[in-house]
Amino acid sequence: MEMSELTALLTREGLALLDETGSVESSADVARSVSRLRAAGHSPDLVSAVVGQARLRVKARPKFGEFADRMLFTRAGLEQATRLSVATMHAIRLRRAGITHVADLGCGIGGDSLAFAGAGLAVDAVDADEVTSAIAAYNLAPFPDASVRQGTAETSLPDEGAVWLDPARRTAGHSETTRTSAADWSPSLDWCFEVAQAHPAGIKLGPGLDRDLIPDDVEAQWVSADGSVVELVLWSGELARAGIRRSALVMQAGETHEITAAADADDEPVRPLGAYLHEPDGAVIRARLIGEVARMLEAGMVDEQIAYLTGDAALTSPFVQSFRVRETMPAHVKTINQALRAHGIGRLEIKKRGMDIDPAAFRKKLSLKGSAAATLILTRTTSGRVAILADRV
Template sequence: MDPDALSRLLSPDGWALLGALPPYDERLAMVLSDQLRKRGVEAPLVAAALTQSRLRARAREKFDDFADGMLFTQEGLEQATRLTVAARHAQRYAAAGCTRVADLTCGLGGDAMAMAALGLPVLATDLDELTAALATVNLRHFPDAEVRHADGLGLDLAAEGVDGVFADPARRTTGGRRRHDPAAYSPPLDRVLAVRAQVPALGVKVGPALPHDLVPDDAEAQWVSVDGDVVEAGLWFGPLAPDGPGRGALVLRGREATAVRTPPDGVPQPDVGPVGAYLHEPDGAVIRAGLVALVAQEVHGRLVDPTIAYVTSDTLVTSPVAQSYRVLDTMPFGLKRLRTALRERGVGRVTIKKRGTAVVPEQLRKQLDLRGDAEATIVLTRVAGAQTVLLVERA
């Protein structure tokens, strides 16, 4: 979006048009565009409105109904925190007793919205003028939220009365590729971390691929998943980490939330052993946090291989941070043997899970050439170092 497009959308006619558009349908977009132009709506406004309609439709996954009253850019939407996760961020600041929070890289304002919704006064800043303008629109319903086009790292936080700071550094290049090196974040992670010398209550959203050896010693690092997808990691300092430094995972599934973290005496070393009657797949956030051993402990199980994040057990004990399966068959990996086993069961549709193998699921699915009516789930992995196939069903 450019400033001219924003001006058109914020005009009375533009805002009314955006509100009157039907739910976005890619198949009907060109037809709708032609109809609007024939009715005399200027082409630039039509393009801007339809672009926002498309982005709002995509944004519902992160912002639910709130998306219908917001404005977006493609890049901003990709970076934005889901409201369910942003609410968890905001709760940390409220629980820490913060009275004014500075969101130093506010983007479209999603995290600032969650904080303001809890009654926390927020100072939201962004270096990009257009992004700051969009955040102003998105935060318009919150009188205690102030948006500035400014470099948040240049603020005199003490003079601003700020006692809590949040930052979400940009982690994508202009071409949309992810930056995995924290030194390549914008701003770099080290510059953001330096803020805790001024304000101890610092929270930083980082990429979930952050290596453990880059986590500061004084941080609580928490990896977060939503309905099975690992969406972020957070570094929390000072009063925002009331249980002190350590690694943890937050698993959000529907309305359920489960948090696990490193115990005070460290993570236990799990046993390794043969495949039992059940297989447990730890949530991705738990794996990223390096806490698979806690799942093994909880389900009274063991690892199938010392390098693979699958847990097996002889009896069924479930965990809210793992998906459990009943093991129906175990065999060495071999295309012919696997094809025969599936055809004997009348399997025509197969879900393929993999870990620790170079097999490409789509290629394997074609090679299996299955034609039955039944469905099955297979797990391709290593067991005691050997390539193995497990035929499983949800327990």
């Protein structure tokens, strides 16, 4: 979105027109809406802004739910925004630590600030981009204790309270952006770490951050939501919990589960494939807490380099997807097809780990006929490369 479009939109007429336009679900809806609004005599800037926002509101619903229909976005801002359920967990941590004021430096469209303000915190939100900060101001307007201004994180440090940092990890822009290296983040990672030494802070980063860059004196928390690892947050000061340096927070179907440790967990020994195979959640893998989960499940590793667990106990947990093993066989197409036919399997989920196989291409080689369903897991075990026919628990 360009400033001319935002200026046209942020009027009584523009916002009323946006509400009247309603949902724009598809490219065909976009074309119809543009034609209708232009025929009604509205300016190109206003039409572009209204239709663009109506489309983004639809795309924002998985992240913001019903709130999306009263928010404004940029395409890049929506892609990079924290989903509201995750931001709420950030806000809860701040409240539990006794924080009453937070500076959100690099607020984007205001996803985290919305949760902070909704939790009753006073919020000072700052973003370097003029359009983005104006959109954040609109989104936070219902909260009297939230303020937004354009500025840089480096010139906006508060005298007191907590600091929330979300360094820009992509090139500048409101639509198409690309990832940059840590050396090019704004503000820089080193500056963020310096701030975290002086203030209670949360630093939101990508979950794939090089672990060697994580300071020893912070709590590193990997978060997954509905099966996807969405972020790594480094917590410092009062926001870091005593004795905890590694955490995996798993959010699934409205429920939240967490496993914590003082350090990376030691893995359990490798053992032969048992009656059950367990796939740890991505946050558990990133946090290197697989060993903790293995001990919960009375399980061992299938291979030293493979993030699958196996055991004979009929146990599962929120930190894994569990499968009951039906049959194990060599990872040969002919042998697998024989097993699929014997079990009448017509619907097959394919998973792989530790094998250079494209599941989509591999599926084309399989004979799937019948009404039964199963999961095929292609991996390495103590017996070498195997195919495991299994059922989700």
